[in-house]
Amino acid sequence: MKARHIIILWLLSCLSPLLxxxxxxxxxxxxxxxxxxxxxxxxxxxxxxxxAPEGYEPFYISxxxxxxxxxxxxxxxxxxxINKLDSAAQQGLLTTKGEEVLAKLRIGYADAWHRxxxxxxxxxxxxxxxxxxxxxxxxELLSLPLKIDAKSSTSRRCMLSMFNFxxxxxxxxxxxxxxxxxxxxxxxxxxxxxxxxxxxxxxxxTYEQQRAAIFEGAHNPRRLMVSLFTDTAQVSAYIDxxxxxxxxxxxxxxxxxxxxxxxxxxxxxxxxELFNMxxxxxxxxxxxxxxxxxxxxxxxxxxxxxxxxxxxxxxxIRQGEPTVTLRFSHDSSVLPLAYLLGLKExxxxxxxxxxxxxxxxIDKIIPMAANIQIVFYRKAGTDDVLxxxxxxxxxxxxxxxxxxxxxxxxKDVKEYYHRKK
Amino acid sequence: xxxxxxxxxIICLLAASATQAQTSKAELRVHPELASGNYCNYPQPTGxxxxPPKGYEPFYITxxxxxxxxxxxxDDHYKYVIGKMDTAxxxxxxxPKGQETLERLKIAAEDARRRxxxxxxxxxxxxxxxxxxxxxxxxxxxxxPVSIKANSSTVRRCMLSMANFxxxxxxxxxxxxxxxxxxxxxxxxxxxxDSIVIPEAETDGPLYEKLDSFRHEKLNGRRxxxxxxxHPSSLSYIDSIxxxxxADGLWNIVSDMQCLPxxxxxxxxxxxxxxxxxxxxVYNASWCLWEGLxxxxxxxxYAIYPLLKNxxxxxxxxxQSGERGVRLRFGHDSVVLPFSxxxxxxxxxxxTDDMENLHERFALFRLIPMAGNxxxxxxxxxxxxxxxxxxxxxxxxxxxxxxxxxxxxxxxKDVELYYRRMLKDAHITYKQ
Numbered sequence: 001m002k003a004r005h006i007i008i009l010w011l012l013s014c015l016s017p018l019l020x021x022x023x024x025x026x027x028x029x030x031x032x033x034x035x036x037x038x039x040x041x042x043x044x045x046x047x048x049x050x051x052a053p054e055g056y057e058p059f060y061i062s063x064x065x066x067x068x069x070x071x072x073x074x075x076x077x078x079x080x081x082i083n084k085l086d087s088a089a090q091q092g093l094l095t096t097k098g099e100e101v102l103a104k105l106r107i108g109y110a111d112a113w114h115r116x117x118x119x120x121x122x123x124x125x126x127x128x129x130x131x132x133x134x135x136x137x138x139x140e141l142l143s144l145p146l147k148i149d150a151k152s153s154t155s156r157r158c159m160l161s162m163f164n165f166x167x168x169x170x171x172x173x174x175x176x177x178x179x180x181x182x183x184x185x186x187x188x189x190x191x192x193x194x195x196x197x198x199x200x201x202x203x204x205x206t207y208e209q210q211r212a213a214i215f216e217g218a219h220n221p222r223r224l225m226v227s228l229f230t231d232t233a234q235v236s237a238y239i240d241x242x243x244x245x246x247x248x249x250x251x252x253x254x255x256x257x258x259x260x261x262x263x264x265x266x267x268x269x270x271x272x273e274l275f276n277m278x279x280x281x282x283x284x285x286x287x288x289x290x291x292x293x294x295x296x297x298x299x300x301x302x303x304x305x306x307x308x309x310x311x312x313x314x315x316x317i318r319q320g321e322p323t324v325t326l327r328f329s330h331d332s333s334v335l336p337l338a339y340l341l342g343l344k345e346x347x348x349x350x351x352x353x354x355x356x357x358x359x360x361x362i363d364k365i366i367p368m369a370a371n372i373q374i375v376f377y378r379k380a381g382t383d384d385v386l387x388x389x390x391x392x393x394x395x396x397x398x399x400x401x402x403x404x405x406x407x408x409x410x411k412d413v414k415e416y417y418h419r420k421k
Numbered sequence: 422x423x424x425x426x427x428x429x430x431i432i433c434l435l436a437a438s439a440t441q442a443q444t445s446k447a448e449l450r451v452h453p454e455l456a457s458g459n460y461c462n463y464p465q466p467t468g469x470x471x472x473p474p475k476g477y478e479p480f481y482i483t484x485x486x487x488x489x490x491x492x493x494x495x496d497d498h499y500k501y502v503i504g505k506m507d508t509a510x511x512x513x514x515x516x517p518k519g520q521e522t523l524e525r526l527k528i529a530a531e532d533a534r535r536r537x538x539x540x541x542x543x544x545x546x547x548x549x550x551x552x553x554x555x556x557x558x559x560x561x562x563x564x565x566p567v568s569i570k571a572n573s574s575t576v577r578r579c580m581l582s583m584a585n586f587x588x589x590x591x592x593x594x595x596x597x598x599x600x601x602x603x604x605x606x607x608x609x610x611x612x613x614x615d616s617i618v619i620p621e622a623e624t625d626g627p628l629y630e631k632l633d634s635f636r637h638e639k640l641n642g643r644r645x646x647x648x649x650x651x652h653p654s655s656l657s658y659i660d661s662i663x664x665x666x667x668a669d670g671l672w673n674i675v676s677d678m679q680c681l682p683x684x685x686x687x688x689x690x691x692x693x694x695x696x697x698x699x700x701x702x703v704y705n706a707s708w709c710l711w712e713g714l715x716x717x718x719x720x721x722x723y724a725i726y727p728l729l730k731n732x733x734x735x736x737x738x739x740x741q742s743g744e745r746g747v748r749l750r751f752g753h754d755s756v757v758l759p760f761s762x763x764x765x766x767x768x769x770x771x772x773t774d775d776m777e778n779l780h781e782r783f784a785l786f787r788l789i790p791m792a793g794n795x796x797x798x799x800x801x802x803x804x805x806x807x808x809x810x811x812x813x814x815x816x817x818x819x820x821x822x823x824x825x826x827x828x829x830x831x832x833x834k835d836v837e838l839y840y841r842r843m844l845k846d847a848h849i850t851y852k853q
Contacts, residue, residue, distance in 0.1 A: 114605040124600070156575060156603050163584040163601050167591050174592040179545075180584050182577050185535040 022361035027278065028271050033363040034278035035253035036285065037331045040069050041126045041369035044393035049137060053404050056377040056386055058141045059322040061134065062309050065165070065371035066334045067157040068123025069257035071115045077247040078109040084239045084247075085228070093235050097268070098228035101248075104263045108251065111261055119157040120257050124164040126369035131168035133393060134324075138375065141322055145175035152182040152328035153191045161369070162328040189308040192301040192333050203294035203351075207287050210353040215280030221245040224268065249277055257368060282357045289335050291349040291360060299336035303421075306340045310417060313376060317385055317410070331366040338365050338372060342398035342416065343391050365391065376410065385410040444784040449698050453689075456701035457676035459708070459754050461790035462490065463547045466816035470558055471829055477800035477809055479562045481739050482555065483732055483748040486586070486794035487757045488578040489544025490680035492536045498670035499530040505662050509650055512658050519649035522691060529674060532684055540578040541680045545585040547792035552589035554816060555747075559798065562745060566596035573603040573751040574611050582792070583751040610731040611752050613724035613759075618850045624717035628774060632710050635776045639699040642668030645691075672700035680791060705785050706776040712759040714772040714783070722759035726849055729763055733840055736799065740808055740833070754789035761788055761795060763843070765822040766814050790815065800830065808833035 027033050032040065052058070072078075085102040088094050094102065135142045148169070152162040159182045166178045187193075221241030225232045229239075252265035266274070290297040305327075312325055338346035348359045373390040386407040389396050395406040400416045402408045449456045455464070473479070493499075506523045509515050515523065556563040569590065573583040580603045587599055609616075642664030646652075650659050675688045675697070692700070708714075713721040728750075739746050761769040771782040796813040809830040812819050818829040823839050825831045 114608075116605070118602075118604045118606070121600075154577060156580065159577065159580050159584075160601060160603065163580075163587070166584070167587060167599065167601075170588050171591050171595040174595060178588065179542075180581060180588075181539075182581065183536055183539045185539070 021358050022364070023358070024275055027275055027361075031266060031271055031274060032253070032256045033361075034274040035256060036278055036281040036362050037366050037368075038250075038253040038257065039363040039367040040122060040256045040259075041130075041367050041392070043129070044133070047394065050388075050395060050406055052377050052386065052388075052407060053379075055379040056407075057379070058138045058375050058377050060313065060316050060376035061138060061141065061324045062313055062374040062376075063134070063324065063371060064305075064309070064327045064329065064334065064337060064373075065127070065130070065161065066329060066331050066366060066369060067119060067153075067155070067161040068126040068164075068369040069120045070123055070157045070368065071112050071118050071120060071258070072250060072254045073117040075109065075112055075116050077250040078105060078112060080247040081105055081244060081251060082109060084244050087238055088229055088235050091234070093230050095228055095230055098230075101228060101265065101268055104265055105251065108255060108258075108261060108263055108265075111258065117155070117157060119160040122257055122259055123157065123161065123368060127161045127164040128168040130369060130371060130393065131165040132172070134373070135169060135172045142169065142324070143173055144322055146173075146177070146323050147321075148176055148178040148324045148326065150178055150180045150326035150328070151186055151190050152180070153330060153333075154182050154184060154187065155330070158182070158328040158330065162326065165326065165328070188304050190305065190327050190333075191329050192336060193304060194301060196301045196303075198290070198297045198300050200296045201294055204287075204296050207292060207295055207351075207353060211280065211283045211287055214283055214354060215277075216242075218273070218276035218280045219245050220273075223270065223273070224248070227268065249274075278363075279354075279357045282360075282362050283353050285335065285362045285366075286349055286356055286360055287353075289332075289339065291335075291339050291346060292353070292356065293349060293351055295349075299339050302333060302336035302340060305333065305337060306417065309374070310414060313374070313410075314414075317376070317378075331370065334366050334370045334372065335362065338391060340417075340420070341372065341374075341389065342400070342420070343372065343389060344397045344399075345391055347399065367392070377407065387413055444780050444782075444787075446698060446780075449701065449780075450694055453694060453697055454679060455784075455786040456697050457679045458701050458704035458785050459789045459791075460490075460673075460676040460679050461786040462543070462679050463551075463790045463792040464786060464815065466554070469818065471811075471818060473800045473809060473811075473830060474802075474827055476802040476805075477830075478802070479559045479798055479800050480745045481736065481747070481799040482559065482562065482796055483736055483799075484794060484796045485728065485732075485750045485752060485757065485760060486548070486551065486582065487754050487789060487792055488540060488574075488576070488582040488751060489547040489585070490541045490791040491544055491578045492533050492539050492541060492680065493673060493677050494538040496530070496533065496537060498673045499526070499533065501666055502526060502670040502674065503530055505667065506649065509658060509662075514651045514653070514657060514659055516649060516651055519651075522649060525686060525688060526674065529678070529681075529684065529686055529688070532681070532686075538576070538578055540581045541683075543680055543682055544578065544582065544791060548582045548585040549589040551792060551794065551816065552586040553593065555796075556590065556593045563590065563597075563747065564594050565745060566594075566598070567745045567747060569597055569599045569747045569749060571599060571601045571749040571751070572607050572611060573601070574753060575603050575605060575608065576753070579603070579751040579753070583749065586749060586751070610727040611750060611756075613721070613755055614727045615724065616851045617724050617726065618852055619713075619719055619721055619723050622713075622717060622719040625719040628710055628715060628718055631774065631776065632706055635706055636669075636703050637665050639703045640665050640668040640672065642666075642671075644693070644696070645671060668696070668700075672696070672703075676700070701785070702776070702780050705780050705783065708754075708758060708785060708789070709772045709779060709783055712755070712762065714759070714762045714769060715774050716772065717774060722763055723847065723849065725756060725759045725763055726844060726847055728756065728760055729840055730844060732797065733837060733844075736797070736810075736833075737837070740799070754793065757793045757795060758785075758789050761814060764795070764812065764840075766795075766812065766819045768814050768819060770822070787815070799833070810836055 082105050150162050150166055152158040219242050225241045229235045286292050287295050290299045345364050350359050375388050377386040387410050388406045400408050400412050503526050571583050573579040646664045675692055678688050710718050713719055768787045793815055798811050800809040810833050811829045823835055
C-alpha cells in the first residue's frame with residue numbers, strides 16, 4: 001500500500017468516530033431520543049444512496065432487524081406510578097399537574113392492559129415502510145421472483161414484525177415465495193446466545209460503579225415531586241421519589257410508540273433531566289454489551305449470528321441465485337451485531353463513562369425497528385463481490401480499507417471479521 | 422312456533438340427518454390416513470358450493486381456524502418410547518424389528534428436536550390453500566380492496582398459520598388492507614376462557630372411568646411388546662415398560678408423521694390397521710368427552726361462549742356499518758371442536774357414550790384435522806334488509822338446527838336470535 005493511502009486511511013479512522021459524535025444539542029432537538037431503545041424509528045436521513053460502481057448490481061441482501069415499536073415489556077411501571085399517584089389523590093395531595101398526569105396514566109394503562117411487550121400499530125407500520133423502501137431502493141433485485149428465507153425470534157413482537165415486513169414485500173411483488181419461521185430450533189442463527197457467559201473483566205466493577213453513580217445522580221426527583229404533589233414531605237411516607245421517577249420515565253418514553261393514543265407525558269420532565277437519565281441508560285447498554293474498552297465482552301453471545309450471516313452470504317455467492325435473507329430479533333441482538341460487524345456508530349467506545357454518549361449513542365443504533373442491511377453487489381465477468389452496510393437504512397462504514405467507499409470488497413470484509421475474532 | 426316453521430324445522434332436521442356423514446371401520450380401512458385423529462392432514466373440501474339465492478352477494482366472512490400441521494406439542498412420547506427401547510437395546514432385549522424401529526424413531530425424534538409444537542411446512546401450505554380457495558370461491562368479496570382483521574392465539578404455530586394465510590391473500594389481491602395481531606388482550610375469546618365457571622355434571626366422573634378402560638383396552642400394546650422386545654423367562658427390564666404408554670406413544674408418533682411428508686419416513690408398518698383405527702377411536706372418544714360433547718359430560722364448551730359472542734357482535738357491527746370485510750382468527754382444535762358443537766353443526770352434535778360405536782356418528786377428521794376451520798359467509802341483496810348466512814365446516818357447507826327456507830343459507834335474523842338466546846340461557850358466570 002502506498003504511504004499516502006495509509007495516511008488518508010489513518011486520518012479517516014481518526015475522523016470517523018468524530019463524525020458520529022452526539023451532542024446534548026442534538027438530543028435536545030429531538031427529545032424523544034432520550035428514550036434510548038424506546039426511541040421510535042426515525043426513518044432514514046433522506047441522503048441519497050451512493051450508486052454502485054459501474055456494472056455492479058445488487059444480488060443479495062442480508063437484513064437483520066429489531067421488532068418495531070412495542071408496548072413496555074411489563075406494565076409494572078404503569079402499576080407503580082398509578083398506585084402512587086392514586087394514593088396521593090385519595091389524600092388530596094396531587095397538584096393540578098399531578099391530577100392531569102394520573103388521568104393520562106389511566107388512559108395509557110387501559111390501552112396497554114394485557115398488551116405487555118406487544119408490537120404496536122406503529123411498530124407494524126415501521127416494518128412495512130422499511131420493506132417498502134427496501135423494495136424501492138433495490139428494485140432490480142426485489143422485483144425478481146425471489147425465494148426468501150425469513151426467520152424471527154420466538155417472541156411475538158418479532159414474529160409480527162416479520163409478518164408485516166413480508167406482507168409488504170409480497171404486496172409489491174406477488175411472485176415472491178417467502179418462507180417464514182420462528183422456531184427454537186433456529187434461534188442460534190437469529191438471537192444472541194445467553195448461555196455463553198464471558199468472563200467478567202477486571203474493569204467491570206469499576207465501570208459499574210461509575211454507571212450507577214451517573215444513573216442514580218440522574219434520578220433526582222426533587223423538582224418532579226414538587227410539580228406532582230402539594231406536600232412532598234407527607235407523600236414521602238409511601239412514595240419513593242426515585243422509584244416513581246424511573247417508572248414515569250419509562251411510561252413517558254414508551255408513549256411515543258403508541259401515537260394513536262394522543263397522550264404525552266414527556267413534558268413532566270425537564271430536557272436536562274431526560275438527558276441525564278438517558279446518559280445513564282446509554283452507558284448501561286454499552287457496558288452490558290461490552291462496547292467499552294475493558295468491559296466484559298458480552299457481544300460474544302452474538303458471534304454465532306455473525307458467523308451465520310457470513311456463511312449464508314458465502315453460500316449464496318457460491319450458488320449465484322439472487323435472494324434476500326431476513327432475520328427479526330431484538331435490541332440486545334442488533335447492538336452487539338453492529339459492533340461485531342464494525343459499524344462506525346457502534347465503535348469508538350471510551351473508558352470515560354461520564355462522556356460515553358458522545359462516542360456511542362444507542363438511539364442511533366437500536367431505536368424501535370432498528371436494522372442492519374448488508375447489500376451484496378456483483379458484476380458480470382468478475383468474481384469480485386462488493387458489499388455496503390446500512391444501519392437504519394443509512395449508509396455507514398466499517399474499519400476496512402476500500403477503494404470504493406461506501407462499498408467494500410467482500411473478501412476484505414471477511415478477512416477483517418476473521419482477524420477480529 | 423307456527424305450523425309452517427315447525428314443518429320446515431322437521432324437513433331441515435331430516436335433511437341434516439340424511440346427509441350426516443357416517444364413518445365405518447371399512448371406510449377407515451380404505452382411508453387409513455383419516456384415522457390419525459387431530460393429526461389428520463386437512464381433507465380436500467368437496468368443492469360443492471351452493472349458489473346463493475338470486476341477487477345475493479357475499480359481503481362478509483368471519484372465520485376461526487386451527488393452526489396447520491405441526492410437530493407434537495412436546496417430546497414426551499419420543500422420550501418414553503425411545504428411552505425404553507434404548508435401554509432395552511443396552512440389555513440386548515430388542516428384537517431385530519425392535520432395533521430397526523428404534524433407528525427410524527431416532528431419525529424422527531432428531532427432526533423434531535427443539536421443534537415442539539412448531540408448524541410444519543405442510544401446515545403453512547394448508548393455510549395458503551384455504552386462503553387461496555377463499556379468494557377463488559368468493560372473489561366478489563376477496564378480490565375487492567377490503568379490510569381484513571386477523572388475530573391469532575399467542576402460540577407460534579397459530580401466528581405462523583395466520584401469516585401464511587394472510588400472505589396468500591395479499592399475493593392474490595395486493596389491494597387488501599390487513600392488520601394482524603396476537604395479543605393476550607384478545608385471548609378471552611380466542612382460546613378457551615378459563616375464567617368461566619363450567620357447570621358440574623355428576624355423570625362426568627363415571628364417563629372418565631369408562632374412557633380410561635376404553636383407552637387401556639384399545640391401546641393395550643400387547644402385540645407391540647411381542648414384536649419389539651425379547652421376553653426372557655426371568656424378571657427383566659422389559660417388565661418395567663408400560664405397554665399402554667408404549668402403544669399410546671407409538672400411535673401419536675405414527676400419526677404425527679401425517680404432518681411431515683417431507684421427512685419421507687415411513688412408520689405406518691409399526692401399527693396394524695386395527696391398532697391404527699383403535700387409536701383413532703380412543704382419541705375420538707377422548708376429545709368428545711374432554712370437550713363435553715358426550716351426553717352426561719361436563720360442558721367444557723362453556724369456555725367457548727365468548728367466541729360465539731365475538732362472532733355475533735362483530736357480524737352485527739359490520740352489517741350495521743354497511744361495509745364489507747373479512748375477519749380471521751387462528752387458534753386451536755380445543756376451540757374449533759366445541760365451537761362447532763355450540764353452533765349445532767351436524768358433524769359435532771351426535772356424540773354418544775357408546776364409545777365402541779361413537780366413530781360411526783362423530784369423527785375427528787371431519788371436525789379438527791390440522792387447519793380445521795369454521796367459516797360463516799354473509800350475503801346481502803341490494804334493496805333488501807334480509808341478510809343470509811351459510812356455515813362451512815372445513816369449507817364444506819353444513820347445517821345448524823334451525824329452520825330455513827333456503828338451505829344451506831339461513832336468515833341472519835333467525836340465526837342471531839337463536840345464538841343470542843343460547844348465550845342468555847347459558848347464564849355464564851365468571852370465577853371470582
